[in-house]
Amino acid sequence: MALETPIVEMRGISKRFGELQALADVDLTVHRGDIHALVGENGAGKTTLMNILYGLYRADAGTTRIRGNEARIAGPRDAIHLGIGMIHQHFMLVPPLTVAENVVLGDERGGPLLDRRGIEARVSELEARFGIRADPSAKIEDVPFGVQQRVEILKVLYRGSEILIFDEPTAVLTPQEVDDLFQIVRTLRGEGKTVILITHKLREVMAVSDHVTVLREGRNAAQLVTTRTTPAQIAVAMVGRELREIAARSGTPGDVVLEVSGLTAPSDRGGPALKGIDLGVRAGEIVGLAGVGGNGQSELAQCILGLRDASAGVIRVGGVDVAHDDPHRTRRRGVAYVPEDRRVEGLVLPFSVAENFILGKQDRAPYARRGILRADAIRREGARLATEFDVRPADPDIEVGSLSGGNQQKVVLGRELSESPKLIVANQPTRGLDIAATEYVHERLLDQRSRGCAILLISSELDEIRDLSDRIAVMFEGRILAVLPASEATEDRLGLLMAGHVEAVGERSGTSPA
Amino acid sequence: MRQPSFEWTRGPAIPVVSVLFALVLGGLFVWISGHDPITAYAALLRGAFGSPYDISETLLIAVPLLLTGLSVAVAFRAGLFNIGAQGQLLVGAVAAGWVGAQWPDLPAIVLLPLTLLAGILGGAVYGGIAGWLKAARGVNEVITTIMQNYTIVFVMHWLLQNGPMQAPNAFGTPASAPIGAGAVLPVIVPDFLVPSSRLHAGVLLALLATVAFWFLLWRTSLGYELRAVGLGMRAAAQAGIDPRKRMVIVMAIAGGFAGLAGMIQVSGLFHRVYDGFSAGFGFDAIAVALLGKNAPLGVVLSALLFAAFSRGGTLMQSDAGISSHLVEIVEALVLFVIAAETVVRAVARRWGTPVKAVS
Amino acid sequence: MDVLIGAGVLAATIRLATPVALAALGGVVTERSGVVNIALEGCMLVGAFFGVFAADRTGSLPAAIAAAVVAGILLAAVHALAAITFRADQIVSGMALNILALGLTSYLDYQLYSTTGTPSTIPLVPNVHLGFLENAPVLGGAIGDQSAIVWATLAIVVLLQLFLFRTVPGLRLRSVGEHPRAADTLGIDVRRTRYWAVLASGALAALGGVYLSLSVAGSFSDNMTNGRGFIGLAAMIFGRWTPVGALGAALVFGYGDALSVSLQGVKVAGVEFPVQLLSTIPYLLTVLAVAGFVGRSRMPAADGQPYESEGH
Structure with missing residues (x-):
């Protein structure tokens, strides 16, 4: 041949x-x-x-x-x-x-x-x-x-x-x-x-x-x-594979913040994208959602935020069912979201940095009072956040579309993390970023964990998942095949699970949600 | 149908160039048809600004152009194409005319605000219907607003010819009964300054509306939300700004501006509603908004320009013997060059030049 | 009864429906290929004017019709250039062309005919007398003496229906309007197909204009189309983007218009019938149809969307 x-x-x-x-x-x-x-x-x-x-x-x-x-x-x-x-x-x-x-x-x-x-x-x-x-x-x-x-x-x-x-x-x-x-x-x-x-x-x-x-x-x-x-x-x-040491974890997880059970949802093209998802994320814990892209990860994120209607199941945030809430109400419950495509979903590109910082908060103090925007507060907060989140140049009036990808993502983080969220859903937060920006995003997420925030991290980068997560859930064809403690998530095991082989799960780790 | 997505560079270079280009082409056309373009444009200019009276007449035309221009512009800012300013203007006029004539004996302090409110509300409801059909049923607002423009014309025929608004002793053009004195917007230019000027307080209302347009879009939470939906619908949606609700709201606001134009035509100029009332403003409004880049000052200036064309064209016809319809040709050419600007931008984008847009 | 279904009303229905139907047919062709052309109104208007103008200059009816159709095609060609080649906004381009057509025809009308009006000696489109129907009570009055363009319109409806649904070029045209990328990957030239469709729409609308000026009125007056191009678009939508449907819709709309004349002054239960409201029916029905409240009206999937072949 x-x-x-x-x-x-x-x-x-x-x-x-x-x-x-x-x-x-x-x-x-x-x-x-x-x-x-x-x-x-x-x-x-x-x-x-x-x-x-x-x-x-x-x-x-x-x-x-x-x-x-x-x-x-x-x-x-x-x-x-x-x-x-x-x-x-x-x-x-x-x-x-x-x-x-x-x-x-x-x-x-x-x-x-x-x-x-x-x-x-x-x-x-x-x-x-x-x-x-x-x-x-x-x-x-x-x-x-x-x-x-x-x-x-x-x-x-x-x-x-x-x-x-x-x-x-x-x-x-x-x-x-x-x-x-x-x-x-x-x-x-x-x-x-x-x-x-x-x-x-x-x-x-x-x-x-x-x-x-x-x-x-x-x-x-x-x-x-x-x-x-x-x-x-x-x-x-x-x-891609790269052998490395798994960093030691610190702190102990607290109460369950996100609780998903029996969640099913349709895909954009009609078929089912999610087929009965059970998953829990506790305060002070990062749960990594691993899997080959396109197995329902993004749909899960959209369901939690309220951007996609679930056909069945429950999504609780802090004990309250948010499965039927729109993004406005979900966010009021302390949910932050780092979307997959920052240029289309994360930012309004022709808006300035300061204007993007207030997206979704435009009707609240300190940015507005009785429906009137407070330009000075928006600028001041914009300048503060730009500095705090290391946006370069730290100019609140510059158009976001003209920033580099890493700085654009910092604007997204600045908006999403600045109000001490209870839960962060981060979908591919470092995609397309250079090494420095990637490290920056990682540090910020770890800070939030230390603060006691629950984080669902969706990534197709196995290294990223293994470096940051306390537990790792593997998604395959709309289901969660297993949730492993990070210490047990060897590459071989993750690889098999990502390929859909449930047998890879040992006796000890089940598919228990939390 | 596709949603319009107009992005504009800062600065007035492109509008100015497009107007000059259209004027040159229009002049060429005049020359080909055997007249002197200089004479034509001189007559046009004289007609628009030749005397204080001419200026006040030009301003009178600018008022409805400005308001309908704001109507189109506010919808554009939220990513919608409002072709229905004409229909919304007429509904506003009918509502204002009805209220003004229904209680003619009320004092101005009561009747004038009531008439104003009726005009704005009438237009807002009509525009809001188009927004609701878009949000709830996915009906393209271009189709709805075109159909609405014609619907109200025939409803007016009925109202004024043999319907409830028909004036008892109207002859000639079917018309409504005159509004009460309390609903009239007074003339604001004293006779000794401009003899027999008709320039009424509506000019002030229009300027106030322009300030409101600016304040709404750039100084309020709602305006921010409308612009966010217009420039990044998915980003707005994930942040909790429901685009569908904003569509209904912005179309109602757009209708409100146009309805105010209708009210002003009734209260300031004609003091009643008649058949064939204020035709064509809503279509010129699209050119006004596009040429003015959907910005407050730009819309004011382009409304003045088109008003000058309109007023000056009439005099050009009587003085220089050149059909006033030349100004329509020029207007069409202006619109065309603006449409071509999107071509220029598309090319620029393909070549990788970053595109900046006014937020 | 005569005011409802008399020969006079039916004849008027056909007269009023014909220009609307022609504009609607133009709309069907162009939108089936995926280009929205709201400049049909303008194409009608230039057709109406240049028909009269050429009839006046040449004294020949065929030359007049040809000139009108060419004028419509030229205006449509500008739209095609903007919409297809430059991918400009199709609504803005259409609006601009409508204003241009109105300005141009009114300007020329003023410069050429302001003192005299358009000449009354120009050749007009003849009516077709159907002698054998002379004594048929209703039918004879309704269709026994209609313009040749009315019959031509009927023929065009049939031919266009066959073309779109029974021929290979028709199949390709529809595929371009529904899924241009699919057509492109199969080697069908999307842009060329759309050009032809837009030019044809201009020709059809212009023929509608000729009917108004050289058949009904015998003269030109400013803005004589008065929105019929837009009613044509409504008829196209209500007729579900098919030639036969468009004709049906145009006849329904025309009947409403005819009634609004014949029912004038008629009292129902002591109240004068609101005849003017009959004329709102086309617009209301169209919006209700698009909203899915009345029947199901689905536009070609790629209608109004510029097509750009994949970048190399």
Whole structure:
């Protein structure tokens, strides 16, 4: 096999978006008739790499060879011509059109008149050949996600694709649909097609793939043969590993501040994001929420804050149920929130530093009295907080959008931590920050713990979780698989749990909430 | 439909350039159609500012333009596109006209505030409906407000032609009964200064409204919330500022400004409501707000500019024989250059230049 | 009874519905491709004016119609350039063009015809006399003597319905308005499709303007479209963005207008019927439909959203 020319060979691929280096010198080799898993966390560069292969982006550097020949893929047309087809994560389907119409769109064949019967017959024929079931005359908006995905597969097969790229194909599928999909993927392999599977779900990697390429932060992290690796090995490659001493803990946790039980909630795309979460965080304790990104962590944070409606379950903060409160009321109970995306959710970028410090407090003393803003108090507090939280430059009037990422995050912290919250929900608080800013954020969170604050820390950085947390909860596919004391959370164990292996939990640690 | 997202650089460079550009193009148009642009613009200028009387007439037109301009601007600040200032103005006028005529014998100290309140409330309710439909049912405010503009026109036809507001002895244009003397805004320019000036106290109300606009947006908690929703809806939402509630509130405020314009037209100028009343101000208001960058002083200046166009255009037609509709062409060109500014910004953003916006 | 369903009322319904239907058809085409064009009002107005202008200058009806349609297309082309190429705000661009059309036509009307008014000798669009219906009691009066444009409109409705839902280019046009990225990934040229759609909307609206000036009025007067382009948008929405639906909505709206004339002065239970309120029906129904209170009115998913292909 190694002697055969690879059907896809990408070498030294780099791509930059503005300041973000999305891909740096990435290689990918895929053999004909293979199911090749491309894995990595959200933002690792998987989709970007495949968008380059499909011609949606152009690489800044690097070469792509298809069947041994160097290929210039300037757009999807070129890709289709080379026999490359993409099954997008967000389905590229037109909801009011039928299954058959979606399959043939852009390549309808026959005259200018729409020959519905002919089209449907052609699609049925294709379905029979690859063992795919979908009613050709049904409208896309009326069929479930699993069927929509089959339509996406039919689209690329209709165009004669030999190489099929699946971008996170199981994200919206039910377990039954996932099984059906894998059956189809194996049939495709049997028909001599090559499949590239973008995913971050290790169970899937183990279940169907032949080879695995792992990306981390836009770089190659590992190239593995599936039969000769373990899920834990892949998980550690995905999140990165660095052995270090676990810092000694100080202080003893107090009363339970956050208590979540039986929490379920839908995702943005309809399926369940949370499937019965039980979790507790005590005063003076940091609970780290580990897991490969996209397993429901952000949805949990949004539910606690009141930004997302829970479908069932209880969320108590200081003993009061806040499950049905809006963010305004939740925050009044002493909940602070460091959102995942500070530029969109954390800050109003065109506002000044001082104005951002009062976001959510704009109607309260000392910033306002009887609905009238007190400009002097806002400026004074702004200057004080800017200094206290080391915002550089410490100018309360400067526009937040013009600050660096680290200083923007300091503004968020200054706003969220300055009023002695009871509970802090911090979602990826150091993402994209440099080392100094990261340390600063860590120190501030530890200060809050010493003060007696309860902290739920969501992070995809295993090091961060292990350095800061007293206990570590691992999330997988909308569930909390285990809550381990930090001392027992070895890397191997966390890696297995993050891959969905519950057996990794020892006898002593259960899934007890608090 | 997409939400408008207008961000503006500080400073008056772009508005000034766009007006000059539009004037040059308009002049070119005049020249092509066989007239002298200099003569045309000179007549326009004379018509707008040639005598104290002309100036007072120009100011009269500026008042409803300013108020409807504030109406559009306040909605823009919260990220909404209010095309309904015209309809809100008319509802305000009807409400004010009805109250003013219903109790004509009340003293001014009672009737004038009552009329004022009626005008503002009428517009606020009409605008608030559009905000509520957006918040509760997701109806695009552009569609609602366009439809509302036409609805009130026909409701007025009915009210004035054979409905409850029809004046007993009206002939010619259908009209309501005149409002009571207590509801009239007095003329504030003495005869010896400007003979037979019609400039009324509404000018002062409009300036007061401009101060209120500034105070609301930059000096109150509510104004802060509206701007936060307009500039960063998700950040505002997670901080506990519910964008949907603010949508209803800001559309009601926008309607209130426009309703005040309607009330002033009734109490200050016409002293009754008639069919075809004050047409077109609400559409010019969009240009006024955009050219004025949704800022208080900017809106005042652009309202004056468009008022001067309007007043001067009439004289240009009678003096220089050039259709007053030239000013509409110029106005359209101004709007176009402003729309093009978003293009310039889009390009600038793509090239990585940081975009600053007024908060 | 005659004031409700008499031949006169029905004929008036058709007369009032035709320009609205043409504007609505323009709206259907452009919004199905994903571009909001509120400049339809302006396209109608320039169509109305340049139809009369060209009829006056050339004395030829075909030339007049051609000139009107070209004027509508040119105005729409400016909108297409702003909305599609420059991704400017489609509402602002549309507003600007409406004001421009109003200013331009009124300006030219004043400069050219202020003293005399538009000439009365220009060729007009002929009516189609259906002799065999002469003695049919209601039908004969209603459709026996309508303008050729009325019949052309009917034909356009049928053709457009077939085009959108029974042809390959129609399928592609709809896919561009619903999911431009999907269409783009399949090699369909989103921008070109949208350009064609916007230009077509200008042509259709301009034909509506021609109907007003060269068929109903026989002359041009300032702002003679008087908001019909906007009622057309309402008819498009209420007709659920389909040609047949738009025609149906235009007829409903036209019937309301016709009644507001025929019911004038009629007393119901001793009170004069509020005929003017009938004219508010189009607007109220449209808002209720969009809000989901009356039926289900779903706009094309990408309507009004500028499309930018993925950066390379």
